[in-house]
Amino acid sequence: MLHEPSKIPQATTKRLPLYYRFLQNFANAGQKRISSQELSEAMKIDSATIRRDFSHLGALGKKGYGYDVQDLLAFFRKTLDQDEATNVALIGVGNLGSAFLKYNFQRNHNTKIVLAFDSNSPLEGEKISEIDTFHPDRIEEKIEEYGIELVILTVPSRSAQEVTDRLAKTNIKGILNFTPVRISVPDHIRVQTIDLSVELQTLIYQIKQH
Template sequence: MKDYNKEKIPRATAKRLPLYLRNLTILDTKGMTRIKSKQLSEITQVPSATIRRDFSYLGELGRSGYGYDVSYLIKVFSEILDSEEKSCVAIIGFGNLGKALANNNFRRNKNLTISCVFDIDPEIIGKTITGFHVYSMDDFKQIAHEKNIRVVISTVPSENAQQAIDVVVDSGITAILNFAPDRVEIPKHVSIRYIDLTTELLTLLFFDRHYKNTSSAVPS
């Protein structure tokens, strides 16, 4: 496989690659072998011109008149996103949302694994809940190191998120997915993505109202 210079891929393009990969993987499971940018645009709601430009940063991925080979695109995007490399994930905040995420445990990607969960509630610390031993946030740095954690998912409420994220950053973790909508302060070398469920729901409702005749995935 080609050795891609990932630093030259624009950030906007990089953010869309998981969207492409997710939808292409679904198409592959349905037996679709090739696709054109117009078809992928209808599915992802990303303009076909943008898709072609995104793909151009990665070399010659398709052929004029033929389109793109679905399985080849999956291989390319998987390599770029390192989705073939096993990554251990920790969840901090083991309330209802944390439990739901843990129980899902990335069933579509065997290389993403939730290895441990953390909380500050003394009522659940030390207990095994839905198959997960609940560790104290006081032990985060040690446990994260022992279990080789690379990514943290935070479901901690906004009022406590900064303190929790500080503990995570102090442990050396540089990749965080935060379900609290309020921004937190982090060093420049740390990557963080915010998932605001209210915003996501409003976006979904907007597309449901205004794109009734388009069968598509709502863009992320």
């Protein structure tokens, strides 16, 4: 029987959207049940890791049966709030920011970029990749107007903390930080930092160990 997790390891948390995506693929193919080994082969994740993750979630499965695909999908949908869209703002429409706007997340996820800010945009706003884009001077006003919960930060490093301090005065709940700066936020805001240079160096190190 699945139960809602109170607290699960961060590594497990990061894999939840991947489980959901792959389970959707199996469901779309008409599969009713699945084993940890089948998921392991599809996702290239060790089956013991999958079983441990699922045990954290209360998904114990049945020996000789595996896991019920629809039950797992329903659980992950609830856990990841897939039935409720999250409005996202992007701050910094440079090369990386532009790529986010062109992709937008609504195609595959429950999140949608509905607002953007860039220093080259006018105060009255403009459309970039069909997204309303304003000058950063209007951050506080527009974050509230659009009901933004999550911000993607792709500004230059020198501006990261200054922009974050302004965001801290709004009602946002999280920041996905793509700057190399370790930004400081109040307790009510969660931060996930993705430093592309660190990720690349980590990958290079791993390659050289083989």
